Amino acid sequence: MLTKFYLKTKKFPNKCKIFISEAPKNRYLLGKNHFMTNLENQIFSSYQRNPELYDEIYDQKGDIKEVYQKLFELYGEHSIEDYVNLNAKAKSSFFNQGITFQVYGDNDSKEKIFPFDLFPRIIAPEEWDIIERGAIQRSKALNLFLWDVYHEKKIIRQGVVPMDLIGSSVNYLDKMNGVDPTGGIYNHISGTDVIKHNDGKYYVLEDNIRCPSGVSYVICNRTALKRALFGVFNHYQTHTVTNYAENLLELLESVKPKGVDVPTCVVITPGMYNSAFYEHSYLAKTMGVELVEGRDLFVENDFVYMKTIRGPEKVDVIYRRIDDLFIDPLEFRPDSTLGVPGLFAAYKKGNVTLANAPGTGVADDKAVYTYMPEIIKYYLDEEPILNNVYTYHCSRPDELKYVLEHIPELVIKPVDEAGGYGISIGNRLTKQEVERVKIEVEANPRKYVAQPIMSLSVHPTYIDESESFEQRHVDLRTFTVMGKDKEFVLKGGLTRVALQKGNLIVNSSQGGGSKDTWVLKK
């Protein structure tokens, strides 16, 4: 026994070190396991429900939802200590695999593991069906919108959406006017962020169609969960998430340039210092394609080549994880060392496909979001499947009146600011602040939109500090891939958790965590 342990430490010195750093607590708790009692739902004994919040695991009558029932029974056999132990193991496994991220601008920018919680979120097939159809519908509508704003611009001419959506958008690339992307696809990869409001309905918060990230965490979460809780996982008929890479590759190949038989695809990354580098390398590895940086590629006679030890190899499809303005220093930002000189000309000539297409960012502006119901109706003649958060445009007099009278119940957002600047959340304002916002909005009504305050649903989440389960707000990022006449939605997604009590911001850079998301088979 002793020898065995010794050998193990020699063989995996790193692993052991990390494990030991977490060990004192664990060992203690492991000891306690012997006194475990089989109380039903023991690990939830201290779970407090706030009735005002929509809890994902309870139905309207306050009973555990059917899809969570089995999980409850199985977890009920264990103590919280077991759970703590398993969670710690899963975390160290993440660290050892290098699945970490860094936050820009932190002074002690240590690599952090994405906080992960073993308690999965389970989505019933009927509910998923709505999300999936809704995500496809939005991606299709946005794609048609992009085609239109870079061609005839009918939707603007007919007054359905205002001119400002392109005229004042920094993401509108006039150099894309009249360019026909292969297969007519602009947003090959979309990440749609959905939440469930306290009315039990799904709402879209954001469409991310520049370089949405997070899909690698979905797959890693699943792997970690399966390892730790196989006994629980195999009681459920859950859709796989590991088929993402093969579908992504297939759809990328479907938009190969004209005249190419078997296309060579690559993933281009800004480099190892990018916060999502792990994901870039993961996707390249699982698709079986090369991961390249700008300096690994060059352009000759408007074709793109990759430098390899066997000489230049032509590249046909580039899944780019570099923002528009950095892809080609000769056309966009001249100081960019991340891109490839001449790439845009090669793209314009149709000799290489870029996914997503340049200029796609114009459609994930906040202002475009507010017109999504109109955009869906205009291009697809359908009602939106997923709700949009209702938006009041202060530029419209009757809506302005409503906004001014209801500021404490609304979120007031400037239309042109990104990154959460200048947002006022009505119920957190003092009386004086409400008055100040009123004056500001009244003075510049065109600059503002207002939305009702959404209440994100909550899900039991294990909290380290209190060593118990607590309610935390969650959202869901879904991943949609579109190719020529085909689309794919990953049956799962990244459930992001706001780890601070009451916090609504679920971004990983803001200290959010994640959960595995199970989509059940019909």
Added chain:
Amino acid sequence: MALEYSINYVANNRYENPVKEAHWQFTIIPEANSSQEQITVSFQNSLHIPHDISINGYGFQTLRVSARQPLSEVVFEASFKLMKKEVNPFDFQPEGNIEQTYKKMGGLDFKIDFEPFLRCTRLTNLPMEYGDIFRFDFSKAVFDNLIDLNKWTYEHLYFKTNVTNVDTTLKEIIEKRHGVCQDFTHLFCTLARANGVPARYVSGYLHQGNGYFGDSQMHAWAETYIPNIGWVGFDPTNNLLANTNHIKVAHGKDYNDCSPLKGVVYTVGTNETSHTVKVKGEQQ
């Protein structure tokens, strides 16, 4: 009378420290259009690096050279021959009803069609305090207002080299009142756009030996869109309308969209570039 032009462009780049890798893009080939016909295009460099003929973001022809060998000096030389047809800038039908023209220019379709050339860019951003520096007289035709603006720009600025550069803001140009053809053109475009007229920045060559301002290097002027007439070229540096003496290369929203030479060079230290442009026109 048509003119046959011979244009010679030489760029000499010297680098303080050896360059490991470099990419240069030249937007210097005269455009083939209704008044210009390309006869010959030749291009070479002192290091005998092969070049590509490609396009820029707006589809104008470019010459691209990528060096993958260490170098510290390189000379590029281009020669073009072209035929320029006689251009009479006043040869057009009158605009028609003035009121209707302005109404059309205020309409949504017009704004959509010419959106890129009505947009403010970093180099054509009119400072708030100068919002009224040049206002159109809406009782006059668009063309006449533009003639006034051309003259106003010519009189407001003094042609002076080496006092401004590509990063000089419009505010500084308006206040210091001097600059080169780029600055004249940016100011003209900005004010035309502020009055609702689509304006594009044009880069090209100017017939030498006529005593025009800006003829020793590549020149810049503007084209504005007037309903019922089309794009009309104005050269505010010389208070002229673009004519047979103006050889167009490319256009864009501002200088950055069509600068003659763009380079991405991997090196440290300083570099020096000198250009020589020779333009000779012979009557045919």
